[in-house]
Amino acid sequence: MTATPSEAPHLQPSATQPQAAPSALAVDGLSLSFGGVTALNGVSFTVAVGEIRAVIGPNGAGKSSLLNAVSGLYRPDSGRVWLGGHSFAAVPTDRLAALGVSRTFQNLALFKGLSVLDNVAAGLTHRLRAGVLAQVIGLPTARRERADAYDRAEALLAFLHLEDARDRPVGTLPYGVQKRVELARALVARPRLLLLDEPMAGMTLTEKQELTGCIRVARDDLGATIVLIEHDIGVVMGLSDRIAVLDYGRLIGDGTPEAIRNNQAVIDAYLGVAHDLEAGEGI
Amino acid sequence: MTDLALDKPVPPNAAGPNRTAPTARRGMVRPSPTALGVGLLLAVAFGLLPLVGSEYLFDAILTPFLALALAGLGLNILTGYAGQVSLGSAAFMAVGAYAAFNLSLRLPELPFVVDILLAGLVAAAVGLVFGLPSLRLRGFYLAVSTLAAQFFVQWVFNKVGWFSNNSPSGIVTVPPLSVAGLALDGSVGRYLFGLSVVSVVTLVVWRLVDSPTGRALAALRDHETAARVIGLPVLRLKLLAFAVSSFIIGVAGVLWAFAYLRTVEPAGFNLDRSFQILFIVIIGGLASLRGAFLGAALIVVFPLALARLGETLLGGLFDSGVLEMSQRIVLGLLIIAFLIAEPAGLSALLDRLWHRIAGRLTALCSRLCPRSGSNRSV
Amino acid sequence: MDWSFFTEVLVGGLLSGVMYSLVAIGFVLIYKTSGVLNFAQGALLLFAALTFVSLTERGLPFWAGIALTLAAMTAIGALIERTVLRPLVNQPPITLFMATLGVSYVIEGAAQLLWGTQVHGLDLGIDDLPLEIGGVLISTFDLFAAAVAGAMVAGLTLFFRYTRIGLGFRAVADDPLAALAVGLSLDRIWTAVWTASGVVALVAGLLWGARLGVQFSLSLVVLKALPVLVLGGFDSIAGAIVGGLIVGAVEKLAEVYAGPLVGGGIEGWIAYVAALGFLLIRPAGLFGAKPVERV
Numbered sequence A: 001m002t003a004t005p006s007e008a009p010h011l012q013p014s015a016t017q018p019q020a021a022p023s024a025l026a027v028d029g030l031s032l033s034f035g036g037v038t039a040l041n042g043v044s045f046t047v048a049v050g051e052i053r054a055v056i057g058p059n060g061a062g063k064s065s066l067l068n069a070v071s072g073l074y075r076p077d078s079g080r081v082w083l084g085g086h087s088f089a090a091v092p093t094d095r096l097a098a099l100g101v102s103r104t105f106q107n108l109a110l111f112k113g114l115s116v117l118d119n120v121a122a123g124l125t126h127r128l129r130a131g132v133l134a135q136v137i138g139l140p141t142a143r144r145e146r147a148d149a150y151d152r153a154e155a156l157l158a159f160l161h162l163e164d165a166r167d168r169p170v171g172t173l174p175y176g177v178q179k180r181v182e183l184a185r186a187l188v189a190r191p192r193l194l195l196l197d198e199p200m201a202g203m204t205l206t207e208k209q210e211l212t213g214c215i216r217v218a219r220d221d222l223g224a225t226i227v228l229i230e231h232d233i234g235v236v237m238g239l240s241d242r243i244a245v246l247d248y249g250r251l252i253g254d255g256t257p258e259a260i261r262n263n264q265a266v267i268d269a270y271l272g273v274a275h276d277l278e279a280g281e282g283i
Numbered sequence B: 001m002t003d004l005a006l007d008k009p010v011p012p013n014a015a016g017p018n019r020t021a022p023t024a025r026r027g028m029v030r031p032s033p034t035a036l037g038v039g040l041l042l043a044v045a046f047g048l049l050p051l052v053g054s055e056y057l058f059d060a061i062l063t064p065f066l067a068l069a070l071a072g073l074g075l076n077i078l079t080g081y082a083g084q085v086s087l088g089s090a091a092f093m094a095v096g097a098y099a100a101f102n103l104s105l106r107l108p109e110l111p112f113v114v115d116i117l118l119a120g121l122v123a124a125a126v127g128l129v130f131g132l133p134s135l136r137l138r139g140f141y142l143a144v145s146t147l148a149a150q151f152f153v154q155w156v157f158n159k160v161g162w163f164s165n166n167s168p169s170g171i172v173t174v175p176p177l178s179v180a181g182l183a184l185d186g187s188v189g190r191y192l193f194g195l196s197v198v199s200v201v202t203l204v205v206w207r208l209v210d211s212p213t214g215r216a217l218a219a220l221r222d223h224e225t226a227a228r229v230i231g232l233p234v235l236r237l238k239l240l241a242f243a244v245s246s247f248i249i250g251v252a253g254v255l256w257a258f259a260y261l262r263t264v265e266p267a268g269f270n271l272d273r274s275f276q277i278l279f280i281v282i283i284g285g286l287a288s289l290r291g292a293f294l295g296a297a298l299i300v301v302f303p304l305a306l307a308r309l310g311e312t313l314l315g316g317l318f319d320s321g322v323l324e325m326s327q328r329i330v331l332g333l334l335i336i337a338f339l340i341a342e343p344a345g346l347s348a349l350l351d352r353l354w355h356r357i358a359g360r361l362t363a364l365c366s367r368l369c370p371r372s373g374s375n376r377s378v
Numbered sequence C: 001m002d003w004s005f006f007t008e009v010l011v012g013g014l015l016s017g018v019m020y021s022l023v024a025i026g027f028v029l030i031y032k033t034s035g036v037l038n039f040a041q042g043a044l045l046l047f048a049a050l051t052f053v054s055l056t057e058r059g060l061p062f063w064a065g066i067a068l069t070l071a072a073m074t075a076i077g078a079l080i081e082r083t084v085l086r087p088l089v090n091q092p093p094i095t096l097f098m099a100t101l102g103v104s105y106v107i108e109g110a111a112q113l114l115w116g117t118q119v120h121g122l123d124l125g126i127d128d129l130p131l132e133i134g135g136v137l138i139s140t141f142d143l144f145a146a147a148v149a150g151a152m153v154a155g156l157t158l159f160f161r162y163t164r165i166g167l168g169f170r171a172v173a174d175d176p177l178a179a180l181a182v183g184l185s186l187d188r189i190w191t192a193v194w195t196a197s198g199v200v201a202l203v204a205g206l207l208w209g210a211r212l213g214v215q216f217s218l219s220l221v222v223l224k225a226l227p228v229l230v231l232g233g234f235d236s237i238a239g240a241i242v243g244g245l246i247v248g249a250v251e252k253l254a255e256v257y258a259g260p261l262v263g264g265g266i267e268g269w270i271a272y273v274a275a276l277g278f279l280l281i282r283p284a285g286l287f288g289a290k291p292v293e294r295v
């Protein structure tokens, strides 16, 4: 991870990265609106390397918009995003993978017509060096590269218990399984930063527990820094190192689970309103 | 779960499923049913048919079938695999046909095989130009923009005399087909020539769609945003799809002109032809190589069958006007029926039929001879 | 440059552009409510004109012919909606488009099988005398067509603003799920929309038929409407009108001033190329604000 503030400023002299410790991701004063709707309103926070960082907030709070801005799918009206030692006004989506960032989507974004294995292996396609012709002719380098990618994909299938679905077209699988396939696709490239938008939505309790374990392993053993949007407060409290709370596009709380639990603004704006969140899942 | 060794190569006997299929591990490779089927088809097409087929079979059915199947294959790369709808396929057929005509006319010293390749490349280049809008447009906007190619190209061959060697309204008669000194201008020769070209191109296309690049095209089709996020070069892939697709459709145009009709005019590459190719792909099955062949077979055979049927049933009432109209109606109904009942096309239909037959056969075999039955079923 | 000639060409172009708008509006109606680019619009137009002409040729009075044709168009519209589009609901838009392509083949075939393939003249009783306005010659027929188109747009606007069905239509166009949730009947609205587009097809068919003669090529006017839609956006009636005017003007001006340089006949593609060029500069079209894809 090279996103240290000491290297970054020459790219953007006027802005200084908000935090001293090396961070995997920082957003600074992000604002974004759609027509009259303000999705993000001057949001600033950092994600430290190796951290599991949760982003919570009621529906429509701007959580997905935040991840979309970080991955360059939405272009913020103002503010900057720091990624991998660079500062961007608009993150170039095409370079995300090269920057070591992967993500999953709130609504499944799989390649429906492809098999599970192909979906996961697609996460490595950007690394392939062989040209089309080499692939078509079947030159040894192309074959080796490909076999290697598929071996890694298989290993991830094993990790996420997806072996049985390996050759099924992904569109035919149950929702929870598809969610895991998407996670596998994001993980296969060994990202430095992994952005997860409600990866557990619609999952059973057991599935959630399993996935929680997977996310931990992704951080502990694969070295990914993780930003996690999740509605299940129980999961969030147990899993994350720090939590950012959004409400109406504003950051209304930021700190350890303990601090958030006791943060009056958060309780008023969020936990208080949707009290049933404590009990389980809030949609 | 924590024992994760993503970086180490997977040992061949790891607990998880291995990538080598069980049959291949046994040392003696048993050919798959698909390979057997394709081999058999090729044997019949190359070996048997030329001996027994009639001139009518070659000239009216098989040769146009080959050309259209190839065009379908080309469009399938763009539409079926990469998800970009084109309504201008006939334009690229025309480009291929006219390019090959001019090459053989103006550079007669070039071998015809080189002409074909160059004609394909010219079509690919034109396809690239008309594929540029795909970088910014999607869906209907893109589909409509491909009509620009359709109308512009047709107009150019009509109006610019150079392309047709100054023949009125662009009608050209191509030189007789001969490859490496071998005259192939008879029905069988032209058929065999078409068959060879189609076989080679199909092999290459199969390799392509099976490659990581092919998978990347499908990824682009299924979810462009996700494809971008995982770092696929979306713009390059789109242009590649347009170029490869146009190349193949251009070669199909060469076959259309040199192997099938031998006299072509721009009006023969009109919008109806583009739709015909689109229909081939829909009826046959999107993103299926077989589909292009099945669709083309249906599109070539059904008008002939309808004509026969109409004659038998209605006799004199069934004149050419009525025939044309009923063909239009039936074709339209076919499209609608396939889209509603079998969106994956003939290819999927065949699959299902095959599974049912295979299932029955297996059941039958195991009942007749309980012990050896399982060996015989395919 | 001869400015009065230029003006004449321009005005002629604008007026014929109105005829394009007329066809394009039929598309927009369907697209807005069902998200379908209805390629069969041209075939419907052909069918309407052919039916009307054949009926009046068989001695039916004008208004009876209109009424009968209208009934037929309504029935066909409802039939398409029920038998083709409804089973395909939730399919990707491009599948629906291809289905309407199939529909257009069926209708074209059926129309000609039913009424024959010969060319019919269609006389609406409007002389096509050139009228001089401010030194510029304008075709009366074009003026009449423009007036009809204008009246139709006004009528549609009133319909959508003040009738229950019309309001329902707008609700569906904005958000089908929400419309469903508040108890609007999608069935009735869709049927109404297909009927409305049948009416538009009839009007456009009569005007175009009077201009070109009623024959197969009438269904090809659909190809004139597509660049208009690309320019104006598939979902905007205002876009269809302005787009039509632009396409009409560009086409005529190009035909007159650029055509002779390149051998003529460029009206077949110039509109497409112009629309494409425009889109490359402004991908959202004339009026559209490009929506940000939600993920």
Ligand SMILES: Nc1ncnc2c1ncn2[C@@H]1O[C@H](COP(=O)(O)OP(=O)(O)O)[C@@H](O)[C@H]1O
Residues within 6 Å of the ligand: A034, A037, A038, A039, A057, A058, A059, A060, A061, A062, A063, A064, A065, A066, C292, C293, C294, C295
């Ligand atoms: N692509 C978009 N177009 C228009 N409005 C959007 C878009 N994406 C998000 N919004 C709006 O921005 C606000 C925040 O949405 P979102 O970020 O999805 O919230 P969350 O993920 O916290 O539920 C909502 O009001 C939503 O309607």
Ligand SMILES: [Mg+2]
Residues within 6 Å of the ligand: A063, A064, A065, A106
């Ligand atoms: Mg969200």
